[in-house]
Amino acid sequence: MERITLAHGDGGQLAHQLIADVFVSMFRNDRHAKFDAATFTLDPHELAMTTDSFVVKPLFFPGGNIGKLAVAGTINDLSVVGAIPKVMTCSFIIEEGFPICDLKTIVQSMAEEAKKVNVEIVAGDTKVVERGSADGLYINTTGIGVISHSLEPKICEGDSVIVSGSVGDHGVAILVARGELGLVSTIESDCTTLYPLIAKALQASQRIRLMRDPTRGGLATALVEICEDFGVTIELEEERIPVKQEVEGACELLGFDPLYLANEGKVVMIVPKEEEQAVLDALRSQPEGKAAAVIGTVRAINKGQLLLRTPLGTTRRLYRLTGLMLPRIC
């Protein structure tokens, strides 16, 4: 009998299959269900809507907590489809025995994060389950935004790929916070609301083709998905991808690849070459975008492969993450 395994939840190949086989095929809504948020028209506005559940462990980590993550995550999903986030709902599944002070801290940071970008939390729901049947607290958020820029992804050969900052920070912060690695590091999660940053970029260029926030599965998985969905071939330059030294160190130790580690405050964009500088400048003008970099180029508009050029000048193909990333033995 096939059962759900942890690997079905990591954003890699198995997660992809599960979504395709179970949800997309049954909801019969494949056009909308594919991206971070569905867009639809509700006269007179075109809207975007998204929903997401948050089950992180631990609930508190350097740089944030599950609440901040739940609000930022949903706002980011709306922002990357060119929407101005407007309203949100949130629903909580809480385990009996959960400290109310922790809940308050979490809800407080949700409110703060929403306020940053004037998003109103308009509806919510709370369920309490018996001790032992949940891991402390789960949050689901749903958000609606108004489309301000219709992105029409017409990706062309020669387009540039830009990432707004260093990758893998959230992944490492969470691993360290679990305290199982015996690692101490100063790495904080990048967990933040991307809307202000994205708004600046959209002001700077009307021609941003496509944006994604590379969360679970990391930068590599997000780009593999773009390559497959649009049939384009992207070549990344390994040396240009910003990775913090601590993240690189932790990865080397554990046998992880930073390109597959989760981010919660980064956006990757495809822009026409001519607009590259304007977008970079706009991103770098904001604190969250200071390390923004051009990391690759669209090489061809067929084939649908993600390639990585190493410092040695060789290229290799990147795939979706296969199975869970598990630390190596030594």
Add this chain to the structure above:
Amino acid sequence: MLDVMDSPTRSTLSQTLLQEVQMLANQFQQTFGRMPSFMEVCGSHTMALARTGVKKALEGYVRLISGPGCPVCVTDQVTIDAMISLTDGSDRIICTFGDMMRVPGSYGTLMQAKTEGKDVRVVYSPVDAVRIAEQHPHQEVIFLGIGFETTIPILAAAIKEAEEKQVHNFSMWMSTKLVEPILRQLLHEREVSLDGFLLPGHVSMVMGRAHFEFLATEYNMPAVISGFEALHMLSAIRHLLMLALKQHAIVLNDYKSVVTEQGSVQAKYWMNHYFTLCDEAWRGIGVISQSGMDFKKEYDRFNAKVKFSVLTREPRRTKCRCGEVIRGLIDPPQCALFGKACTPLQPIGPCMVSSEGSCAAYYQYMREE
């Protein structure tokens, strides 16, 4: 990857080094009429060579053969089956390094056992398993102890902790391996012809450079200890080529920042404090005498093999060619199952799941289609 952007230095450096290596390799070809072949003993090197593109850049110049240095891949099928069947008992918590979770035994994997409700936990260090044992005094916690010299001291550290804290419900199922005996075995059998070894920095950090001296003195084989970055590995290969060209057999430490002459005295002390040499079965190779470490008699109370018995059935045969892969006889794509019946999601052999396995390295980093 760099912290600061737009710094071309590393790339220029490695490309210069690469050209030098290619040149030396050409010289070797002209002198000896064949490609030089070196074995990377360690699975982390196999992965790093593939990931950084070194392996691909050297195609046609240097033959890099992956050796038996991945602790998961060399674990015998019977041992894997036994480890998985340990989950059968009630009131047991099985703790393991993540790599073991998806390794296929004859009749399932640890991951499957966990999904079916068995208490199997991934820990990052065996010391964490001791902590779990403290938290669950009424359950038996068994750690699956696999690994090479790099891991054995960490296993010892966990036993020390359990001893000091008087944790009685903690034990280990040992299946460790040592590098020296397997290298001797390979050199005896001479199934593959080699011009040198790329020695693992991790193991050498524990054992020291001098430990590998026998390669040069007894087998006339050059060897270079190397780190895991592209630059490290290229530099080590360059040294290997120069040694091979001169037919000069020495064991060179090219990772001095980490590896010393005698290694870690502490680590070696604790290894030998709790453990003693034992015969070990290597997957696809067979039993090699004195090639692993197991508990000394006086520590049998931590020995899961003494505390628990498991029923193992006859291992099921597959067409997996891991045994040949780890002896360097074939490259993974030469296995008919590679990438078809056998993928990381549906592995047939351990070489496809281990994060240090050569089939996994090929699958992840060398596939181009």
